[in-house]
Amino acid sequence: MSFAELGQQFVNALSLGSIYALVAVGLTMVFGILRLINFAHGEVVMLGGFTAYFLGKAGMPFWLIAIAAVLVTTVVGVLMERIAYRPIRGAPDVSLLLTSLGVSIALQNGAMLAFGNQPKPFPTPAALAGQNQLPGGLQISTANVVTILTALVLMVLLTWFVRGTATGTQMRATAENAMAARLMGISINTVIVAAFVVGSALAGVAALLYGARVGRVQYDMGFIPILKAFVATVIGGFGSIPGAVLGAYILGFGEIFLISFLPDALTKYRDAFVFIGLIVILLLRPQGILGSTEPEKI
Amino acid sequence: MAQGVATAPAPPAVPERDRRGVWAALLAVLLGAAFIWLADARFNGYRQQLVVLALSYIIIAVALTVTSGFTGVFSLGQIGFVAVGAYVSALMSIPPQWKDDIALPGLPWWLATLDLGGLPPWLGLTLVSIVGALAAAVLAVLVGAPLMRLSGHYVAVATMGFLIIVYTVIVNLDHVTSGARGLSPIPTWTTLWSAYVWTLVTIYASWRIRNSPAGRAMIASRENLLAARGVGVDVLRTRLLAFVFGAFFSGVAGALLAHQVGTIAPSQFYFKTTFLVVTMVVLGGMGSISGAVVGAVVMTILPEYLRPIDEGFTLGGFTSPPLYGLSQILIALGFILVMIFRPQGLFGDREIGLGLLARTKPQQEASGEDIALTPELAPGVDEAPLDPRA
Numbered sequence: 001m002s003f004a005e006l007g008q009q010f011v012n013a014l015s016l017g018s019i020y021a022l023v024a025v026g027l028t029m030v031f032g033i034l035r036l037i038n039f040a041h042g043e044v045v046m047l048g049g050f051t052a053y054f055l056g057k058a059g060m061p062f063w064l065i066a067i068a069a070v071l072v073t074t075v076v077g078v079l080m081e082r083i084a085y086r087p088i089r090g091a092p093d094v095s096l097l098l099t100s101l102g103v104s105i106a107l108q109n110g111a112m113l114a115f116g117n118q119p120k121p122f123p124t125p126a127a128l129a130g131q132n133q134l135p136g137g138l139q140i141s142t143a144n145v146v147t148i149l150t151a152l153v154l155m156v157l158l159t160w161f162v163r164g165t166a167t168g169t170q171m172r173a174t175a176e177n178a179m180a181a182r183l184m185g186i187s188i189n190t191v192i193v194a195a196f197v198v199g200s201a202l203a204g205v206a207a208l209l210y211g212a213r214v215g216r217v218q219y220d221m222g223f224i225p226i227l228k229a230f231v232a233t234v235i236g237g238f239g240s241i242p243g244a245v246l247g248a249y250i251l252g253f254g255e256i257f258l259i260s261f262l263p264d265a266l267t268k269y270r271d272a273f274v275f276i277g278l279i280v281i282l283l284l285r286p287q288g289i290l291g292s293t294e295p296e297k298i
Numbered sequence: 299m300a301q302g303v304a305t306a307p308a309p310p311a312v313p314e315r316d317r318r319g320v321w322a323a324l325l326a327v328l329l330g331a332a333f334i335w336l337a338d339a340r341f342n343g344y345r346q347q348l349v350v351l352a353l354s355y356i357i358i359a360v361a362l363t364v365t366s367g368f369t370g371v372f373s374l375g376q377i378g379f380v381a382v383g384a385y386v387s388a389l390m391s392i393p394p395q396w397k398d399d400i401a402l403p404g405l406p407w408w409l410a411t412l413d414l415g416g417l418p419p420w421l422g423l424t425l426v427s428i429v430g431a432l433a434a435a436v437l438a439v440l441v442g443a444p445l446m447r448l449s450g451h452y453v454a455v456a457t458m459g460f461l462i463i464v465y466t467v468i469v470n471l472d473h474v475t476s477g478a479r480g481l482s483p484i485p486t487w488t489t490l491w492s493a494y495v496w497t498l499v500t501i502y503a504s505w506r507i508r509n510s511p512a513g514r515a516m517i518a519s520r521e522n523l524l525a526a527r528g529v530g531v532d533v534l535r536t537r538l539l540a541f542v543f544g545a546f547f548s549g550v551a552g553a554l555l556a557h558q559v560g561t562i563a564p565s566q567f568y569f570k571t572t573f574l575v576v577t578m579v580v581l582g583g584m585g586s587i588s589g590a591v592v593g594a595v596v597m598t599i600l601p602e603y604l605r606p607i608d609e610g611f612t613l614g615g616f617t618s619p620p621l622y623g624l625s626q627i628l629i630a631l632g633f634i635l636v637m638i639f640r641p642q643g644l645f646g647d648r649e650i651g652l653g654l655l656a657r658t659k660p661q662q663e664a665s666g667e668d669i670a671l672t673p674e675l676a677p678g679v680d681e682a683p684l685d686p687r688a
Contacts, residue, residue: 037451087638093451094372098576099637105573106630109623227462234455272466275459282456283444 004137009256015144017252018151019213022206023229024236024244025158026077026199032175032239033195034089036096040080042226043107044200048073048207049122049217050115056123065123070204077200078193086192104222111219119218122211147209154202155245162241167194175239228255231278237291246289319649323505327498334494346490350558352598353493357500357551359578359590364504365544367585367647368513369537370520371446374572375457376548378464379434381567383549384556385468385475387430388484390414391422391557396483404473415485423487427496427553434549435542442541446534449523461572468564480563481556488557496554500547504587507543516540517585570626577633585647592644601625 023045030038051069060068084103088095130142162168167190174181174191182188210225211217229244232251236243251274258270281288337349358380366372389405393415397405414422445456468475475481507513515536518526527533556562578597582589604625636643 035451037455084634084638088641091637091641094454095637095641097372097451097454098580099634101573101576102630102633102637105570106627106634109626109630113623113627230455268470269466272463272470275462275466278459279445279456282448282452282459286448286452 002137004139007134007136007138008140009260011140011144011148013253013256014249015147015213015252016256017249018147019206019210019225020228020232020251021151021245021248022154022202022209023225024232024248025241026196026203027226027229028233028236028239028241028244029171029195029199030192031233032241033171033178033192034085034096035093036085036100037230037238038080038085039097039100039226040084040103040107041077041199041203041229042222043104043111044073044076044080044203044222045207045210045225046111046217046219046222047076047107048204049211049221050111050120052123052208052211053120053217062123062125062127066205066208069208070201073200073204073207074197077196077203081192081196086189104226108219108222115219117219119216122215122217124212124215128212143209143212147213150205150209154205158198158202158241161198167191171195228274231274233288234278235281235288237288240288240290243288243290330494330498334490338490347558348598348602349490350488350493350554352595353490353497354551354554354558355575355578355594355598356497356591357547357554358575359582359594360500360504360587361544361547361551362575362579363582363585363587363590364507364516365540367579367583367590368508368516368520369540371449371537371540372451372454373457373541373544374454374576375441375460375464376544376575377567377572378457378461379438379545379548380552380555380571381464381468381564382434382437383427383430383552384562384567385430385481385552386433386549387426387553388481388556388562389474390426390429391485391487392481392483393485400476400481402474402476404471419485419487420489420492422485423492423553423557426557427550430553431546431549434552435546438542438545439538442538442545446537446541461568465564465568468567475564478564480561482561484556484560484562486557486560488554493554493558496550500550501587501591503543503547508587512536512539520585574629577629579643580633581636581643583643583645583647586643586645586649588649589643589645589647597629601629604628 023041026044027038027041030036030041048069051072052065055065055068056062080103084099085096088099091099124143128143128146132140132142132145134140162172170181170186171191171194173184173186174188178188181191206225210221214221228251229248232247233244234247235250236245236247254277255270255274258273259267262270334349337346341349358376362373362376365376389402389409390412391414392400394411394413397410402410414425417425441460445453445460448456469478471477472479508517515526515531516539518529519531519533519536523533552567555566574597575594578593579590580593581596582591582593
C-alpha cells in the first residue's frame with residue numbers, strides 16, 4: 001500500500017469514526033443515566049435523514065435543511081423518552097433494552113409505511129461533493145474533511161457542556177449516583193431530557209454526515225450506525241462519553257484497515273469480525289477501555 | 299450438578315397437588331391431538347401451514363423460556379440456533395441431484411452425496427431434526443461456555459453479536475449455504491403430526507427440567523445469585539445447561555420450519571424473528587412454559603388477523619410490500635404497552651392449567667422482577683428506582 005493510499009484510508013477511517021462517535025455519544029449518555037441501551041437511537045438518525053430528503057426535494061438550501069434535521073431529531077428523541085421510556089424507568093435492564101427494540105421496530109416500520117421501502121437520494125450539497133488533490137497524490141473528499149471537522153467542533157462543545165455547565169455537571173452527578181443526585185436537589189427529569197436533547201441533536205448531525213457519505217436515505221438506514229455505535233460504546237465502556245468517542249474511532253480504524261488488509265475472500269465477513277471482537281472485549285474487559293463500573297461476571 | 303440444593307428431603311416424584319395437573323396436561327394433549335386431527339382433515343393448505351408455524355414458534359418460545367426465563371440470562375441469539383438447525387437439516391435432506399442444481403461447491407463430498415430420499419419422510423425428518431439440533435447444541439456449548447459468565451444486558455448484547463455473526467456467515471458462505479438467495483427446494487417433510495410430537499417433546503422436557511434439581515438451580519440462580527451459590531449451585535454450568543437445552547430445541551424448530559415450505563433464507567432468521575419470539579415470551583410471562591405456549595399462539599395468529607388491516611390501506615386493488623409495516627407497528631406498540639403496564643406478562647412465571655383443573659404453582663407473587671437480576675447484579679438504578687414524578 002502506497003503512502004497516498006494509506007493517507008486516504010487514514011482520513012476515511014477518521015471520518016467513519018467521527019460519524020460513529022456522534023451516534024455513540026447519545027447512546028452512552030442515555031445509558032449512563034438510565035442504564036437503557038437505546039436501540040431506537042438509530043431510528044432518530046433515520047428520521048433526520050428523511051427530514052433532509054424531504055426538505056431537499058422541496059428545494060431548501062442545505063443550511064436550512066441541516067437546522068431542520070437537527071430540530072426534528074431532537075424533538076423525536078425527547079418524545080421517545082416522554083412516551084416510551086419514562087413510564088418504565090427503573091425497570092430491569094433487559095426490559096428497558098426490549099422496550100427500545102420495540103420503539104425501534106415501530107419507528108422503522110412506520111417510516112417504511114409512510115415513506116416506502118425504496119432508497120431515496122440524499123440531497124448532498126455540491127460544496128460537499130468535491131475531491132481535493134493534496135501533494136503526494138493524496139486525494140481527499142470534502143465530505144470527509146467536513147465530517148472530521150464537524151465532529152471535532154461538536155466534541156469540544158460537548159466537553160464544555162458536560163464539564164462547564166450546570167446541566168452537564170448535574171448529568172455527571174446523576175450518572176454517578178442517581179439517588180444522591182436527587183437528594184442534592186437535582187431534577188432527574190431535567191437531566192434525562194437534557195441527555196436525550198444533546199444525544200438526539202448529535203444524532204441529527206450524524207444523519208446529515210452519514211447521509212452524505214452513503215448518498216441515500218432509507219427506512220432501515222439507522223441499523224448500521226446504531227450497531228456500530230453500540231460496539232463503539234462497548235469498546236469504550238458503557239456510560240463513558242470519552243470512552244464512546246475513543247471506541248468509535250478505534251472501530252472506524254479497525255473496520256477500514258480490516259477491509260484494506262484482509263484478503264478479499266474475508267472482507268465480506270468484516271461484520272462478523274467486528275462482533276467477534278465485541279464478544280472478546282465483553283469477556284476480557286466488559287467495563288470497556290474507559291468504563292468504571294465493573295459488571296458482574298461469574 | 300446441583301446436588302447441594304437438595305438439603306430438604308427429596309419430594310415425591312409426583313406431589314399430591316400435582317395430580318390434577320397431570321390430568322390437566324393429559325387432557326390438553328388429547329385436545330391438542332384432536333385439533334391436529336381436525337386440522338389434518340379439514341384445514342386448507344394455508345391454514346395447515348399456519349398451524350405448523352405456530353407449533354414451531356411454541357417450540358422456540360418454550361426453549362427461550364428455559365434458556366432465559368428460568369435463568370434470568372437474557373439471550374437475543376436464540377434465532378441463530380434456529381438458523382443452524384434449519385441449514386444443517388436442509389443440507390442433509392436435499393437430495394444430491396437437487397444439490398447439483400443449486401450448485402453448492404463448498405459442500406464436503408459426504409454431505410453432497412448424502413441421500414436420505416430412501417427413508418420414509420417422518421424418519422428422515424426425525425433424523426435431520428436431531429442432527430440439526432445437535433449441531434445447534436454443540437455450537438451452544440462453545441458459545442455459551444464463555445458467554446454465560448456475563449449477566450444482564452451484557453449477555454443480551456453478546457448473544458445479539460452471536461446472532462449477527464451467524465447471519466453474516468450464512469449470507470457470505472454462499473458456496474455452502476447458497477447465501478442471501480436462500481436455500482430451496484428442500485423436501486417438504488414436516489407434517490402437522492411431526493410438528494405436534496416435537497412440540498409435546500419440547501414442552502414435556504421443559505416441564506421435567508423445571509421440576510428437576512437442575513431446573514430449581516436455574517430458578518435459584520435467577521432469584522438470587524449469591525444465595526444460589528451459597529447452597530452449592532454451579533451457576534455457570536446451570537446457565538450453560540439451560541442455554542444448550544434452548545439451542546437444541548431451537549435447532550429442532552429450525553429443521554421443522556425448513557422442511558415445511560421447502561425454502562429458507564437468512565433474512566428469516568434475524569432481528570424481526572428475534573423480536574417476534576421475544577414478544578411471545580414476554581407476553582406470556584418470562585419463566586412460564588404455558589405462558590410461552592399462549593404467547594406463541596397469539597403472536598402467530600394475531601399478525602394473520604392484522605393482515606387485512608394492512609391490505610385495507612392498499613389502493614387500486616394491488617398490494618405493495620411497504621404497506622405491510624402496519625401489523626409490525628401494532629405488534630411493537632402492543633409490546634411496549636405490555637412492558638409499561640404488565641411487565642410480568644400475562645402469567646408471570648406461573649403455569650396455567652385448563653379451567654377448573656387449573657394447577658397454579660405456588661410461586662412468589664408475580665412481579666416485574668421476573669427477569670430482573672438480583673440487586674447485587676444490577677447496582678445503581680435497581681436500588682434507587684427513579685420516580686417519574688420526581
